Amino acid sequence: MSRLYLMVTISNRNMRNKFQDFFQRHGSFVVFGSLARGTANSAILDYFGLEASEKVVTACVVTGQMWKQLKHGLIQEMQIDVAGTGIAFIIPMGSVGGKKVLQFLIQNQPYEKEEESQLKGTEYELLVAIADQGSMDEVMDAARGANAGGGTVLHAKGTGMERAKKFLGISLAEEKEMVLIVTKTSQKNDIMRAIMEKCGLGTKNHTIVFSLPVTSAIGLRQEETEDDA
Secondary structure (H helix, E strand, O other): OOEEEEEEEEEEEHHHOOOOOOOHHHHOOOOEEEEEOOOOOOHHHHHHOOOOOOEEEEEEEEEHHHHHHHHHHHOOOOOOOOEEEEEEEEEOEEEEEEEHHHHHOOOOOOOOOOOOOOOOOOOOOEEEEEEEEEOHHHHHHHHOOOOOOOEEEEEEEEOHHHHHHHHOOOOOOOOOEEEEEEEEHHHHHHHHHHHHHHOOOOOOOOOEEEEEEEEEEOOOOOOHHHHHH
């Protein structure tokens, strides 16, 4: 039995190609990368020996067993535990929008679904929808049609897209847009279903969607109780 995680790495932008090569050596994962900027002040940068705050954030879906292998490789090959190299962490996944999408995201990783999710009973979930560039207005229209609130859009580039034909039966562009939507768990399925039906793989948007459990959230346009504090 296996669990699924979203593995995230954050590193200096000049390490981007090295991390891409690392992923290819360890299974040619479907990896989504986005450019970012660090917020540490100059004193902290000097203390840790960092030369720049320009960052690259990558995300891919891994099983628990694959994480163990990658963790070892990130330390031994990429020396990620050396100050200034970067960080890597995993987040347990909630659900994936469709069996084909799951197969595409994990590709050749051995996986047998567990009956119980890693985090049960969370009140909120983070929906991650990834679509071809220029699709986010339509994706958000579909989500709002199912009573979703607002979303945050990131521009990303996907690697491993050449394998989409094998797993999904369609070709995918490398240039992507990623939208993050926090929603009540009780509304998650309706929103995911709306996105899949109106903007999914069978449409020109080629959207894939999955969810991550959120243990606590504030600031949403919904009634909150004192227990949330």
